Amino acid sequence: MDLTTTVLIVGAGGGGAVLGIALARKGIANLVLEQAPGPPQGLRGEILQPNGQALLHNLGLLKTLPAEASKPVRLFNFLRCGGERLCTIDYGMLPAPFNQALVMWPNVVHHTILDCLQMENPNGLKYQGTFQSFLLEDNKIVGVQAEIEGKPVQIRAKVVVGADGPFSQVREAMGISASIHRYKESYLVAALDTTSELNEGQYFVGRQTILSLFPAAGKKVYALYMVSSDSLVRLKAQGVAPLREEWKGIAPEFGELFDEFVDWKQTAYMGTGRVRAKTWVVDHAVLIGDAAHGMNPHASQGRMQAMVDAVSLADVLEDCERSQDWSADSLKPFERARRSQVTMLQQLADEEVFFWNTGNPILGMLRDRVFRTMDGNRRLQYQVLSATAGLRSTAPFGWIDRFQAAGFLPDPQADQIPIHTQPN
Numbered sequence: 001m002d003l004t005t006t007v008l009i010v011g012a013g014g015g016g017a018v019l020g021i022a023l024a025r026k027g028i029a030n031l032v033l034e035q036a037p038g039p040p041q042g043l044r045g046e047i048l049q050p051n052g053q054a055l056l057h058n059l060g061l062l063k064t065l066p067a068e069a070s071k072p073v074r075l076f077n078f079l080r081c082g083g084e085r086l087c088t089i090d091y092g093m094l095p096a097p098f099n100q101a102l103v104m105w106p107n108v109v110h111h112t113i114l115d116c117l118q119m120e121n122p123n124g125l126k127y128q129g130t131f132q133s134f135l136l137e138d139n140k141i142v143g144v145q146a147e148i149e150g151k152p153v154q155i156r157a158k159v160v161v162g163a164d165g166p167f168s169q170v171r172e173a174m175g176i177s178a179s180i181h182r183y184k185e186s187y188l189v190a191a192l193d194t195t196s197e198l199n200e201g202q203y204f205v206g207r208q209t210i211l212s213l214f215p216a217a218g219k220k221v222y223a224l225y226m227v228s229s230d231s232l233v234r235l236k237a238q239g240v241a242p243l244r245e246e247w248k249g250i251a252p253e254f255g256e257l258f259d260e261f262v263d264w265k266q267t268a269y270m271g272t273g274r275v276r277a278k279t280w281v282v283d284h285a286v287l288i289g290d291a292a293h294g295m296n297p298h299a300s301q302g303r304m305q306a307m308v309d310a311v312s313l314a315d316v317l318e319d320c321e322r323s324q325d326w327s328a329d330s331l332k333p334f335e336r337a338r339r340s341q342v343t344m345l346q347q348l349a350d351e352e353v354f355f356w357n358t359g360n361p362i363l364g365m366l367r368d369r370v371f372r373t374m375d376g377n378r379r380l381q382y383q384v385l386s387a388t389a390g391l392r393s394t395a396p397f398g399w400i401d402r403f404q405a406a407g408f409l410p411d412p413q414a415d416q417i418p419i420h421t422q423p424n
């Protein structure tokens with residue numbers, strides 16, 4: 001079987017599925033290959049940041065998210081293990097209407113996007129469709145060799161998009177070198193039921209310890225607990241009881257909630273990594289999302305950035321279609337538009353890994369000082385929050401800000417945040 005399309009997208013994850021929708025709406029023929037047999041089902045934490053909400057709103061999808069699966073959260077408290085509050089971050093200071101985080105039930109956002117893709121382009125998504133290699137003619141990429149439902153297929157395309165995640169095979173086939181960093185610390189995610197409604201996020205930090213609690217709809221709470229990759233087996237061998245007691249020590253106020261944790265089946269493990277691809281484009285092929293720039297979850301922006309890539313690339317591909325030029329030069333405006341924000345977010349997330357995950361008491365003390373300063377300094381709080389919310393591309397802190405945040409310099413503008421025009 002041979003197929004022909006204009007844009008062949010490998011991977012129906014956060015980036016690929018949105019790209020399929022955006023291209024279909026521009027009338028550009030596309031096909032999405034997804035190696036999985038169907039939509040994802042596993043447990044995972046999912047926070048829709050303001051930029052992700054705005055993007056889904058623009059695609060007409062925000063209002064179609066099931067209300068019963070979505071919980072708006074405005075306040076996130078940072079506390080020391082044991083319960084002493086350090087800082088409260090208030091999303092309310094961001095421009096309305098997206099001045100809150102939306103904590104979603106697992107996979108709901110993605111299923112909504114996939115449903116939309118299948119509506120916009122009924123035959124455009126092939127599950128059990130696996131990229132294997134590029135089709136080449138005179139050394140030029142003219143499509144892919146794939147397998148769909150176990151059968152070999154040649155798909156001809158003007159351009160191939162690698163939206164196939166951090167271990168991208170498309171990136172490898174493009175011959176692009178990438179540095180892939182695996183962080184020592186990853187996360188155990190647990191979905192717990194609560195009897196009393198929790199409305200604020202809680203983020204406990206201590207010596208090499210992070211436990212965060214995100215309230216979700218339907219009286220559910222997601223707990224994310226930092227574990228080193230090599231400690232998971234030992235942790236599981238001990239059974240759930242010692243971990244439950246550990247959590248009670250970190251967050252004593254939530255003892256009742258942790259009593260709900262009785263089985264490892266309530267948990268999932270989430271590995272963490274960072275990808276830095278040297279370039280994202282070659283003639284007739286381009287990378288988006290984690291394949292180009294996977295980042296640590298501290299950024300809370302992985303899915304958002306993959307979606308923003310998709311919408312941005314769709315505009316560039318429209319220009320390519322118009323000019324019938326699919327060269328690296330024509331694709332490059334996409335990379336130029338996107339690199340600064342993802343690089344900034346990767347750096348911000350790495351700084352957070354350095355200070356938040358630390359076991360070093362001096363770094364821990366500095367971290368706590370910064371949180372305490374931010375609690376009373378709306379300007380610095382806004383700078384960091386607007387980065388996490390996906391609303392800026394430049395670094396939130398310069399050197400003077402850093403000294404002010406650590407409490408070594410006064411900040412005469414501590415109360416000043418940008419004034420936003422409220423939309424009608």
Ligand SMILES: Cc1cc2nc3c(=O)[nH]c(=O)nc-3n(C[C@H](O)[C@H](O)[C@H](O)COP(=O)(O)OP(=O)(O)OC[C@H]3O[C@@H](n4cnc5c(N)ncnc54)[C@H](O)[C@@H]3O)c2cc1C
Pocket residue numbers: 010011012013014015016033034035036043044045046047129130131132163164165166169269270271288289290291294295297300301302303304306
């Ligand atoms: C457990 C977990 C929790 C997370 N929570 C959050 C969060 O709360 N907020 C957030 O913003 N980000 C979160 N992230 C990160 C976020 O999921 C990713 O950054 C985002 O999904 C990247 O989108 P993507 O499209 O680039 O890649 P992915 O979503 O990874 O999609 C890649 C797709 O390509 C497919 N694929 C791979 N190889 C092939 C092949 N050869 N042929 C065909 N298909 C292929 C895969 O099956 C997959 O569906 C989380 C990640 C994990 C693992």
